[in-house]
Amino acid sequence: MIAVIVSVSIGGWVLTTWLRIRNGYPLDGSWGQALYPTKNDETVERVKLLSQENAQLRAELGSIKDRLANVERIVTDSAHSLDREIESLRGTRN
Incomplete structure (x- = not known):
């Protein structure tokens, strides 16, 4: 059960990051600062x-x-x- 929750969380994070990159939104750094694509x-x-x-x-x-x-x-x-x-x-x- 824990493995399912962890894999769904990681999959959601990957999907969110991909959508942000695709649509030009800034990414979040490890401390919450915005990282803009070059x-x-x-x-x-x-x-x-x-x-x-x-x-x-x-x-x-x-x-x-x-x-x-x-x-x-x-x-x-x-x-x-x-x-x-x-x-x-x-x-x-x-």
Whole structure:
């Protein structure tokens, strides 16, 4: 029974440490101080690329929100007002 408790405790510690390393959280030293992973050029470049991708995705999301707002306006408008707008646009082209 003691062996099971010890092995589960050690397995939990290993899993927790692996998850912290994988997700970039600081590790704890023997006295509780935070040990941060070393930063190298590859890590810095990866953060830059992820930041650029994040900015692009945010811009794309903004344009999608605008388009969705237009679609919602078209769907929720009454058919009569929509017909008037379409006819007025046809009239301006001629």
